[in-house]
Amino acid sequence: MQAVKLSLKKANKIPIEADTVSPDNFAGKTKEEIEAILAWYGNGQCPLGDFFTVEVEGSDSTENTKIVFDGDVSRVKRIGQGMSAGEIEINGNVDMHCGFGMKGGKITINGDADSWLGCEMKGGEIILNGNASYYVGSGYRGESCGMRGGKITVNGNAKDYLGEHMCGGEILVTGNVGLLPAISNNGGTIVIEGNATMPASEMKNGTVIIKGEVSDMLPSYKEDGTEEVEGVTYRKFVGDVNASGKGVLLVK
């Protein structure tokens, strides 16, 4: 087991781009080696040691490496980008693109997450114990495929465009979501335990379950009886008819 603890020395406004912070990149490295890893900060690069106090215990493989952020990192972007295994725990708020394109492993956030959490995620798990901002599990601008695999759990609320262009995987939100969750999605499962507005616009494929209230249901879904999931009966809608979609939208 290798444990790496990062504590931000001083709160920052200009974001630190931490795409180099992942178990893949830290495994087997010493405190000094990790401190020397460069991260973008505005238009220049600085060693991580300039920003963080780094503590390392043990040395192990990627799977057996755990990175803990001690406290708020609400201006540290791209933590865990592309990670394939291991674990990251963030005890505070985190900035945009956390878990971008991650392939495996686990990220736990005990705080809020800014936009693009788990954007283009392919595998692994993200557990957010807090609120999420925009574009959870979406794709990059212009892409037709967002999240493809893995699971994101938001134990809180999420803002607009949750799961945009999602093609696979699973998103669970225990609270409410904003506008247009599951827009243009083409696979995967989204479960929203709270309320949602205009869900599943242009869904081609996939399943969306909304347990709370739906506002502004889009006029592009055909009602098709009911369906029971885990003992609960939902009204079943199929569409989006304008995308010749076969998506299933289950609503209380």
Added chain:
Amino acid sequence: MSEILIKNANLCDPIQGINCENMDICIRDGKIVESVSENAEIIDAGGRLTMAGGFDGHTHSAGKINVGRFINPNDARRKLVPGLSGPEKRTEKTRAQVGYNTPNTYAIGYRYAKLGYTTICEAAIPMLAARHTHEEFKEIPILDKMGLSLFGSNWQVMEYIRDKEPEKLAAYVAWGLKASRGYGVKIVNAGGGEAWGWGKNVNGLYDPVPNFDVTPAEILMGLVEANEKLQLPHSVHVHCNNLGKPGNYETTIETMKMFEKVKPTVDRQSLHVTHVQFNAYAGTSWRDFETGAPMVSDYLNSANHLTFDLGQVIFGPAVTMTADGPVEYANSRLLHEKWSNQDIELEDASGVVPLSYSPKSFINAVQWAIGLELALLVEDPWKIMFTTDSPNGGSFVNYPEAFTYLMSAKKREQVISGFGQMALDRMVLPGIDRELSFYELAIMTRSMQSKMYSRPEKGNLKVGSDADIAIYDIIPGDIDPSVEHEKVKQAFSGAAYTLKDGKVVVKDGQIEATPMGRTYWVNAKVPADIDSAMQKDTDIKFKKYYTVSKSNYMVEDSYLPNPVEISTEGVF
């Protein structure tokens, strides 16, 4: 005075009939000369393959490509071809770069130069938006540029053809070229752009254009007459009707045949047919779709009045962009893809749709094969220009990969082995074992362009020609391209040297210098009385139908920082 002596070059220069012979090349002030003084800077080519700079005579690199960039920001980060795609930081010598199919302007210049290319021809200038093309040209470093202006659905053109006014038509073409600073006449799906103004298309050569009482065949024949009357350096450059439709090979051959009777007034072909891959489809629907390349090739082998380019498909993401508006709309509906459209008042249409070619799709596999079949079944390489119709069939950065398809049957077999039986049944490529030589490749990538565009100083290294030179890291005698295709690809992907006007712009695959290239345009002289009669007609067009003033239509000199005016004398 600057002098360079390239020693020990293994020169492949088909225009001079030189087939991989070791010799020295002398350069003074950007031109090839007989000899240089002792003070000349020396480049030791070390027996490596040396050619004139490449010339891509049909590429979408300025203007419409911007729509492709705009709707596909995701293309910017694609790194599919190492060293020739994706984001790259600015350096002391180069601007920042992005993209794969739709790179930014700087990347277009640098990456063509890395491939040893030094001249490009933008395939479509919408005249009303011509300033845009030239604005992008200004920001494409290194390369010499030219562009073809769109005339195929132009109201004035169709009216003059309908009213049998060939002289005024020629005068209008001359004026349009001058206004748009174009190099030649491009015809895209003749008449189809106007039909698309009503959401319709023309179906074949004899389907009248709505409201204009002319047929595509008449538009083609009218414009070729004007083209030859003006003695333009390039022939008409035709994107045939029915592009992209199964069974279209018949229209393509019919179109080619129509031009047999044309007598060119300049020593070149009377017709160039572009991206023939997209127009060599047999079958009656996508279900029984199959190659039409054998039929088209048979005809091409019997004909001597035309040239054509391939429009080779490259597997992976591409972006289609064409003035053929109805084709793009159909593409977007068929593929459920993004669709951009831009009809241009009184002139033409256009559209942009991204797509991806997959070897697993039998249609895409057959399309891929058709391009190669055309290149390999047509015997005379002087008729063939190598293109991917970049980025319609795929990005130009894949040219080195495509060269290996042409030069190695083994490489082709590798790709073909991934195809399903249905695809194999619809193509003839597996039965073709022809492998092109460096000499034939040089013809298709630079030499034939010299003749086709009447640019005697391009595409060859004769004394007096431009010192645009590519040296590739290959010793021709020591390599078997059939087997060592990876090495061939490697060498063509980053020239050991590219020289532009005698200046080293690429060394060991890296950019060394970024001079500003030229822009060629054609000024065709027309008798004053014919010109003024034509101007009266266009005055009315501007007054009644255009939304810009005529005086604001002409591209000003300031848009061409390094212009080369090619003057021709019309024969009236």
Added chain:
Amino acid sequence: MPVIKDAVCSLCGSLCDDITVTVEDNKITKIENACILGHSKFVGMFEHDRIETPMIRKDGELVPVSYEEAIGAAAKILVNSRRTLSYGWCSTSCEAISKAIQLAEETGSLIDSTANVCHGPSALAAQEKGAPGASLGVIKNRADVIVFWGCNPVHAHPRHMSRYSSFSKGLFSTKGRKGRKMVVIDVRKTDTAKLADRYVEIEQGSDLLLITALRSAVNGHEDVIPQTVAGVSKEEVLELAETLKNAQFSCVFFGMGVTQSRSKYKNGDGVSSLISDLNQHSKAVMIGMRGHYNVTGFGQVATWETGFPMAIDFARGFPYYNPGETGANDVLVREEADAAIISAADAGAHFPQKAVRHLAKIPVIQIDPYANPTTELADVVIPAAVVGIEAEGTAYRMDAIPLRMKKLIDTEFKTDEQIAKDLIAKVRELKGGA
């Protein structure tokens, strides 16, 4: 006295190019053909609050300095910054925009246009679905159904309807307004709506619901449309869908009512899909009613030079684009920017309070012909020539047609292009010396 014909009006995205300008003693004395807005720009130039000299803030006061000193001070700010925001560049020429982009690239800055607060969502929509459009003359000659959605050309683009749309006449539209159906969709009965054959009033922020209902109707799925959508009856939705389907050529002009209402770019995205669906029945296109006269040009130039139309972050040396992260307001509201250069735009007046408060805390360089609320925040003020009047250059009309703006009178002021070039040179000098 010189009379200049066919001058291009550099006020709104209509870019009318038929203006006749009379100049006497280097003063514009007469304007013909311009609308009231354009007229006031041409002649009002002298009545406006023109910045008369370069200035630097010293001890809280802006004091006059030379161009050289102002450019030196500005370059120093840029060189010392880790995250500069360069913003605006829409009421200027493409040539100036090109240099501004180069400056951003060389200083590792972030550059964004005024699209950030107007039609930026249209770009995002195009990146989802494409933008099926046409040049304005195509509308003039062909359109028999014209829809204005969330825009009010009577006030914002006064000559639009006569030159390009409702009232214009062309080859296939010889009857002008009489031969056309004009539909206005808005949340309130605007002056444009008063001219329409059909006015559809929708509930605030419900554009996407109506767009979706129209698509369902056009695509033959009437059954999924409820009795009322977006405050509009099903009957009216179906009638509108029929009008569009039965048109020979329809055009939807959309404005900030669409791009800046709830569900923002997804509205434009929806309109684009609606246009695609309509083309199964008849010809249809869409055109955004762009405000600043060259905001379209910024998008064009930025796209060919960087790959992206706006919100471009050069921090890592290559362009990165992600509106929501790299937009002007994004980095101001988050207090990321540590310096700002604002040209030909008024962030001080148009940005949210939080963004403006941050601007007040960081060094700000302003390049503009006119004083405005941004001037109050600026530490370095560099006056510029008015493009289209005192300087020539390229601008792109709302339909992406490029036009050459003329220089009508002489000026002592430097052009935006020259100022940007000077800044690049000075930055290089400072960096080289470091």
